[in-house]
Amino acid sequence: MVLGTQVFAAHPDVPDDESAISAGKALFNSNCRTCHKLDQRATGPALRGVTERRSLEWAGKFIKNSQALIASGDAQAVAIYEEWNKLAMPSHEFLSDDDVMNLLAYIEYGDKAEAQVAGGDGEGSGGGGGGSGVPSEYLTIILAVLVIVLLLILIVLGLIISVLTKYLNSQNLEEDDKEFVNQKFDLGKILKSDAFVIIVTALVIALVAKTAIDGLYSVGIQQGYAPKQPIAFSHALHAGQYEIECQYCHTGVEIGKSANIPSANICMNCHTHIQNVGGKDGISPEIQKIYDAYDNNRPIEWVRVHNLPDLSYFNHAQHVAVGGIECQTCHGPIEEMEVVYQHSSLTMGWCIDCHRQTDIKSNGNAYYDKLVQLHSESKGSLKVKDIGGLECAKCHY
Structure with missing residues (x-):
């Protein structure tokens, strides 16, 4: 291959x-x-x-x-x-x-x-990035290649000068010509020459441009972001060890745009009985924080991890209930995370790439039957991009 x-x-x-x-x-x-x-x-x-x-x-x-x-x-x-x-x-x-x-x-x-x-x-x-645009590694390679080419040019020019000097010395030259041909290498003149200044300036500009482009491509991308939460909640324990379904706590994920952050009431459904001996009144310190929020009728101030820009529209129900997308597709191995972090880049390129590759799950959904039949007769499998998944207004109102 x-x-x-x-x-x-x-x-x-x-x-x-x-x-x-x-x-x-x-x-x-x-x-x-x-x-x-x-x-x-x-x-x-x-x-x-x-x-x-x-x-x-x-x-x-x-x-x-x-x-x-x-x-x-x-x-x-x-x-x-x-x-x-x-x-x-x-x-x-x-x-x-x-x-x-x-x-x-x-x-x-x-x-x-x-x-x-x-x-x-x-x-x-090397380390990967799943977003869009030109990877910074490519820009680094381009700069390295340019520097290598420049060094090769200088070496070739040095060889040419050496060969020409030997040839000219073998000829019958006048004294002034011999003095000119055999003049010594002057580093100071080279450093002050216009050509050297232009080359150095071009390299500096290229490095600055690369740094600026790398910075621009990272604007708004929070992949790996893992803020400290007010309560040390472990998804590895709840979703992993105890296999609690995501939908039990995130109640809006199948019916609305937002997945919803669970309230203290939902936590109390279990923690009224599960207290973990070892803190105030036999209750662990972290669970005591849930009790305090519940007793004082105030919300737990969770720190948001995944935050799309206001100009983007994303509907959880459309993806989870209709599309049949698993939570891990976007959020990564959430059942293994002690501290939740942003697993995917969530860039526009990342979303578009998913829409280009994902097949429509039409089994058991009569709405798609005729559409799938018409599409398969000409193009094969029906993907999200074929039903408007790449339309600008789909995500940008």
């Missing part, structure tokens, strides 16, 4: 038939596309060629439970974890061995047309 100048040789045991690739694509879109692309960095590394870089056994273990592999001290898993800012991939233990092979089939052989024009950046490509 050839991608630009890179050649990937998929493991021979990975199936390459269309049925396996198609099944793998469905699994990839459901579980992986939020953080990964086949041939480009996103929130996680590019995946194409993973069966050449890693063994099938290791890849299967990492896909099913990367945290367990990291906790075991596996050198490769720990290296990836450290390289990607300690963002752990959610577990996929529900996948069977056949599911994993189908997923690897799509990763290695899927979307070949896109692979021909995409860069194959793998785990060793």
Whole structure:
């Protein structure tokens, strides 16, 4: 498999038939596309060629439970974890061995047309960013290439001068000409020359421009933001260990635009009985804060983590109830977070990319039946972009 100048040789045991690739694509879109692309960095590394870089056994273990592999001290898993800012991939233990092979089939052989024009950046490509625009790494590479080209030009010019000097000295030159040809190198004149000043100025301007562009691309992006909350609430405990559904606390997620931050009343549904011995009157200090808020009829002042700009419209019900999108698609492995942080970039490019790739879940929804039939006759699967998902007014009123 050839991608630009890179050649990937998929493991021979990975199936390459269309049925396996198609099944793998469905699994990839459901579980992986939020953080990964086949041939480009996103929130996680590019995946194409993973069966050449890693063994099938290791890849299967990492896909099913990367945290367990990291906790075991596996050198490769720990290296990836450290390289990607300690963002752990959610577990996929529900996948069977056949599911994993189908997923690897799509990763290695899927979307070949896109692979021909995409860069194959793998785990060793540096930290990722899943937003839009020109990645800062590319600008750094461009500047480095320009500096290298400049040095090569100077070396070539030095060689040419040396050769010409030897040639001219072999000729019968007059004394004035010989003195001119053999004049000594004067660093001071070079440093004061117009050409040197122009080159240095151009490099400084390029570095300043790169810094400014990096800053502009980071404006409004709070990926990784994890503020301290007034109560040390653990999603890993509630959503992870006790498997409490997100919808129980975030009551508006299926019926309205906002997911709703739970009130103290909702907390008290459980914590009237669950107190955790060890604090005032046998109640833990953190749970006592809930009691105080409830008794004084005042809200808990939670600090907002995910905050879209006012010019953007996002409806939770449209995505969760109608689209069938899992909370983890946007919020990451929330069931593993002791302290909630913003997992995704939530940039416009990130949203648009999702709309371009996500298939409409039309099963059991008669509203889409005719639309899916008409669309499939000409274009194949129906995606969000085909029903207005890329229209400006869809998100910008």
